[in-house]
Amino acid sequence: MIYDLHTHSNASDGVLSPAALVTRARQRGVTHLALTDHDTVNGLHSARQQAEIEGIALIEGIEFSCLWSSRSIHVVGLNIDSASAPLQEAISAQQEARDSRAVEIAKRLEKAGIPEPLEGARRIAGDAVLGRPHFARYLVEIGFASSVNAAFKQYLGAGKPGDIKHRWPDIHSMAAAILAAGGVPVLAHPAKYELTRTKLRELVATFKDAGGLALEVISGQQAPNETDTLVQITKQFELHASCGSDFHAPDQPWQELGSFTPLPSACKPVWQLWH
Numbered sequence: 497m498i499y500d501l502h503t504h505s506n507a508s509d510g511v512l513s514p515a516a517l518v519t520r521a522r523q524r525g526v527t528h529l530a531l532t533d534h535d536t537v538n539g540l541h542s543a544r545q546q547a548e549i550e551g552i553a554l555i556e557g558i559e560f561s562c563l564w565s566s567r568s569i570h571v572v573g574l575n576i577d578s579a580s581a582p583l584q585e586a587i588s589a590q591q592e593a594r595d596s597r598a599v600e601i602a603k604r605l606e607k608a609g610i611p612e613p614l615e616g617a618r619r620i621a622g623d624a625v626l627g628r629p630h631f632a633r634y635l636v637e638i639g640f641a642s643s644v645n646a647a648f649k650q651y652l653g654a655g656k657p658g659d660i661k662h663r664w665p666d667i668h669s670m671a672a673a674i675l676a677a678g679g680v681p682v683l684a685h686p687a688k689y690e691l692t693r694t695k696l697r698e699l700v701a702t703f704k705d706a707g708g709l710a711l712e713v714i715s716g717q718q719a720p721n722e723t724d725t726l727v728q729i730t731k732q733f734e735l736h737a738s739c740g741s742d743f744h745a746p747d748q749p750w751q752e753l754g755s756f757t758p759l760p761s762a763c764k765p766v767w768q769l770w771h
């Protein structure tokens with residue numbers, strides 16, 4: 497059995513449709529797949545239908561952004577009831593936070609001489625949640641930047657007019673929403689925050705205090721020493737362990753579906769919490 501418990505479709509910032517993602521996962525030997533799009537459950541319905549066709553188990557999930565010690569931290573919710581009212585409220589709050597940030601970015605860009613940035617970025621975003629990449633593509637479209645990278649360098653990156661910080665909710669409120677939806681809160685890719693060991697332990701302590709139940713011990717292809725550290729921390733804090741690719745696109749082999757080392761045997765697998 498291969499569990500991949502962290503993946504993205506084009507319902508958030510992934511490339512494949514939820515159905516295509518499920519098919520690819522089955523082709524790559526995944527038997528249990530969680531779709532965990534950023535701040536949305538919109539992809540789950542069609543993923544569920546495709547999972548029935550392909551004969552693989554779909555675990556309903558989401559990935560929330562939250563703020564801890566002025567950093568963006570990601571918390572995955574696994575085995576959630578996607579129709580739960582507290583979860584839906586949390587999703588709306590996230591969307592409002594993103595929207596108000598987008599409005600502020602647009603105001604700053606307008607001051608910097610960009611014509612109609614909000615309208616332009618919204619048109620490019622379509623149904624997707626509006627973010628800086630859409631502003632970047634608009635800047636390229638109207639000839640204010642030569643590429644998306646250049647748009648970030650000139651207008652959207654650190655210290656530039658469009659550099660507005662996120663205003664995510666804190667870990668406690670996001671974990672509470674996942675728990676209220678019957679789900680398991682998992683601290684996503686702990687090694688990616690580039691924290692010292694001491695800081696990482698502080699983060700895990702806060703997460704555990706918020707009701708967090710598991711740590712993503714394996715995230716895509718990672719260095720063995722990272723895995724060792726995370727195994728130690730799950731033991732210290734008596735947490736379960738999760739594993740996932742964090743798949744976004746087929747051309748990123750280091751985050752391929754089902755393609756990572758299995759959970760070390762010293763760990764308690766997170767799926768024990770719902771089986």
Ligand SMILES: [Zn+2]
Pocket residue numbers: 559570684685
């Ligand atoms: Zn993440």
Ligand SMILES: [Zn+2]
Pocket residue numbers: 502503504559742
């Ligand atoms: Zn992710």
